């Protein structure tokens with residue numbers, strides 16, 4: 455880094471904790487150390503905090519309090535939803551519909567289910583990363599037990615038509631799961647209006663602590679025509695009504711609830727502010743740097759996501775050079791950025807392999823300022839220019 459300045463533009467990978475959340479977590483680490491299942495008063499106090507947190511998080515998505523199940527992460531919530539429904543309903547049907555652009559926390563469990571004899575439909579997406587509702591309708595069979603489609607994509611930010619998908623799931627009486635880890639706290643979500651049966655979220659993507667997540671399970675997992683539609687995947691003590699046994703992380707969950715409260719209070723103003731910053735970056739880069747393009751939908755995308763493709767160079771090199779200037783960005787998914795395989799999401803929206811290697815994800819956040827963007831837009835063009843000068847790909851084209 456050149457100076458003490460460090461600009462964090464990788465909020466889709468994880469966010470720094472909001473100081474107000476840190477304060478809340480710290481307070482509960484100190485004071486609320488009881489086991490929420492214990493009978494004594496310090497345990498009961500933890501139980502009260504847990505109840506209040508559950509209420510806050512439930513009301514933010516118009517859910518019932520008892521339908522929120524805390525987990526250790528978004529990944530765990532996805533795994534409980536997927537294996538829990540598959541295992542409960544395998545006699546009923548073995549067909550599951552998902553998309554070709556899911557996060558690895560969803561994609562890899564489904565690949566595992568395929569090995570176990572489940573039939574998976576990975577719906578294609580268009581150039582913007584959106585599924586076609588007709589494809590979804592056509593994929594449904596009488597063996598379909600689950601539709602699992604992410605709310606918003608973590609790499610390109612595109613927001614799927616969740617309400618319409620929910621309506622289709624309802625019409626065919628099929629369980630609908632959405633991985634809302636990227637969308638939760640950034641866009642309005644109503645599980646009833648959108649007919650969502652299962653929803654995964656994670657605190658660390660919305661300025662809360664890492665290692666805290668939740669799964670919303672409609673009506674605690676009982677649905678008309680289905681009876682009980684989900685079973686646990688772990689067995690132990692009775693915490694979280696047996697869905698996720700293990701002593702509950704009350705301080706972390708209190709922080710999660712605080713983060714949700716803040717996100718909810720500030721969403722309207724904050725998303726407008728971020729959309730302005732987002733669109734400023736997109737417009738400036740497309741107008742001032744040649745041979746580049748935007749990945750994902752221009753408007754139907756998360757307020758904080760920018761994904762740019764630069765021809766003839768590799769995203770990894772841009773990320774490393776920006777880091778030398780004190781700017782944190784990413785090539786796409788944090789989970790795949792260390793592998794040499796191009797992103798499955800970018801391939802799914804139709805990019806060629808070499809194009810998929812040339813992408814840069816810039817994800818802004820609550821603490822991103824205009825000055826940060828000025829600095830980023832000042833540092834980016836010379837990096838692109840230098841990398842292109844030494845690029846063998848560029849020479850081949852010329």
Ligand SMILES: *Cc1c(COP(=O)(O)O)cnc(C)c1O
Nearest residue numbers: 527528529557559608635636656
């Ligand atoms: C980050 C992320 C996850 C995983 O959440 P963790 O809490 O890190 O396990 C799952 N899905 C999406 C879309 C994500 O962005």
